[in-house]
Every structure is written in structure tokens, then in C-alpha cells.
Amino acid sequence: MARKSSETSPVRRGRPPAYDVQTALKRATESFWKTGYSGTSLDKVAAATGMSPPSLYAVFGNKHALYLEALARYWDISLAATREALTGDHPLDEALMLAYDAALSVYFSGKGHARGCFVVGTAVTETAEDAAIRKSVATGLRAIDADFEARFRLAQDKGELKRDADPATLAILAAATMHTIAIRARAGTSRAELRELARKAVDVICG
Amino acid sequence: MARKSSETSPVRRGRPPAYDVQTALKRATESFWKTGYSGTSLDKVAAATGMSPPSLYAVFGNKHALYLEALARYWDISLAATREALTGDHPLDEALMLAYDAALSVYFSGKGHARGCFVVGTAVTETAEDAAIRKSVATGLRAIDADFEARFRLAQDKGELKRDADPATLAILAAATMHTIAIRARAGTSRAELRELARKAVDVICG
DNA sequence: AGATATTTGTATGGATCGTTATAAAAATCA
């Protein structure tokens, strides 16, 4: 569900906003990505976005709603990237590696230390006590599982995979590989080592 | 490295401490487990432990040192549990399931909502900006990997595993399965479903 | 131009943050 922006009246009335909402959301995401939801103050977000606190509240509601929107945006982007890698016309093992490469380029996209996955690195912590964040995470995880499973099912139909393999189980292992990469990236493992890890995991998963 | 406790002089001089350090550390761990490091104030920890803030500082130093000690204690306990499961005299698949069952009973040990893994649920968030926590997490992850790998190597020697299997790669997949369980438990997946997930993953991993 | 509408920056409110000063309380020592 996208934020309303240009579908409002073509000519707006008062003083024009000084900052673009989407880039502000991106900057806010980067702030939360570093130090988590609880560990990131709204002042930090304001500094990162260049917006004043009142503007942030006018646009996003409050800190919690802002984080939820950042989380939804991250899911949108990363689910699309995973799906694109898996639905392209590549052999099974290549498709899986494309998905992991896409994830790695996100996990190592920051300036300083590797940030890992935004969900695993910041949202999972909040899921224990925050129902809204928990729901977003649970839904996203199911979507990833489904995308992997669909690809394995297709592979089985095309004869890329043994008949007795269980696509649902292989999907769990493929997702688990993604998750362990997300954790390890944030914990300091190098990108090269993680890519090798993915390569070996793919070899086992594809049989 | 254990905290000094009873190896001091048998007869101590001043007013005796009212609370046991180990149980206080356990209570503090449970506080952080719910809402994470940044999301848990020292007042909350004080309320959970029954200790006053000055007592907490006298015993543990500060909030950061207290969390690090809680993290070290958690690693000690969970690594010991995993190692016990894997080094017992069981067939490979049974040993792996014992390890996952041990983890599950920890992840679902709380009163309210499932807490998942303390490391994945609270420490990973901090690893991006906190070098000390990152080091603890990295070391612990390597230890888990090594324990799994040793068990797979043993299985290969005993003929439980195919000759061409790579113990290091299987260890990564076994650890990845543990990690995805840790994430999903905190995100709301039921214990029964996670056990089934583990069962299927073990079947694939063991070939 | 004047009225209206919307965003902006500043400044701050009340609560909570991590941490510590202080003195009373409770033990052993002489």
C-alpha cells in the first residue's frame, strides 16, 4: 500500500514541503538500520532526514508508525528483488545464487560496518512485544518461503529437481540460508565468505 | 570466565548482600530478552531483579557490562546444551533433533509470548554499532558451527553419512536451521510447527 | 493586495534515560 502523494489535487494550497517523502523514508530506514528501533531517537531520524520533528510527525504520525512504514518499504523492495531473481529464466542453482547475491548487495550496501538485513537486524528484536511489527515480520517471512517454494516446484516440474524432493522443505532450507547470512553479515562475517557459504548451501539444497 | 563469588574470604565484613548475583543476572537476562538492550531501561532491570540501581552498578559496573555478562551467560548455557545433545551417544538425526529440541525449549521458556533466541532476538541488533557485543556474537556463532561440524565429521567416520558429504557445509545448514527457528519463534510461529520444520530439515541434511 | 492554507523552524513540556551522591542500615572487628 503506497503512500498518497501525487494523486491529490494537482495544485496544492499552502507552503510547499521542502523534502521528498520517499527519500526521507529511505534516510529514516538507514537510521533505524544502524541502531535499531529502540536505539534510534527521533532526533537522530530528524537529523538524518533533514526534517524537523514536527514535519516528521505531520507526515508519518509518530515514531512507531514511521518505523512500520520503513519496514513495509523494506519488505516491498527486498521481496521484489528476491522474486525477480527467482522468476527469471535461469537454472535453479543460478536463480538461488542471484537471490543471495541480491540480498548480499543489500546487506553490505552501507557506508560503514555491514548492516545485514533490516528485518533480522532491527525488526525481530521488537517482535516479542510489538504485535504490529510481529505481524509484518511474520507475513514477510511467509512470502519469502512461498517464493522459494514456487521456484522449487517449478524446478521439479521442469525436471531440474529429483521427483522425491519436497519443495516446501527445500524452501525452508533456502530461507534458512538467507537468514543465517543476514545474521552473520551483521555480526561481521565478510561478504566473500558469505557468498561462498551460499554457494555451498545451494549445492547441497539442489542435490 | 565466572564471576568471583564464594572464593573470597569466608567471613565478610560489612552488611551482607540481600540478593544472589546469579539469580539477579538471570532476571536481568529475562528483562533484556523481552525488549532488547536499547529497549530495556535500567529501572526495568532493577524492578525485575529486586535490586536498586546503585546495587546493580556496584555489582556489574554499568548497563553495557551487565548486558555483556548476561550475553556471556546465555552463550555458556546454550552452547553447553547444544554440545551435550550432539556429543551424546545417539544416531546423527536423533542428535540433531535433540539439539533443536533443546533450543526450542529455551525459545519457548518464557511466560508470555515466545521469546526466541536471546542472541538472535537482542544481541544481533546491537552488533552493527557495538564492537564488544559483535565479538561475543561472532565467537558464539563460530562455536556452534564447530560443534555441528564435529558431529558431522564423526558421523562420516562412523559411516552414518555419505563419503562425499562436506561436514563444514552441512554444519552451516544445521546452524542455519537453528537460526531460522530462532527468528520464526520470536515472530510467532508455533513450537509444533517449528519442530516439524526441524524434522524435515534434518531429513534433508542427513541425506 | 488581502485572506486562506500548509509547512517550516524554534523552543519547550513532561517523562524517562543512565548514573551517582548521600546517608541510614546491618554486619564484623577491636
Add this chain to the structure above:
DNA sequence: TGATTTTTATAACGATCCATACAAATATCT
């Protein structure tokens, strides 16, 4: 008993937290 040692509870410190009141700024409308 009185001095010494250690822990305790209370209270508060300055800093920071999330959130908002307010008025100046900047646009379109009549």
C-alpha cells in the same frame, strides 16, 4: 560498646526521550 566496613534505599543529577505549541514563512485563492 564503639569503630570499621559494606550494602542498602532514597533522591536527584544532567541529558535525552517522544511529542507538540507557537508563530514566522511561503504558497494559492479571491
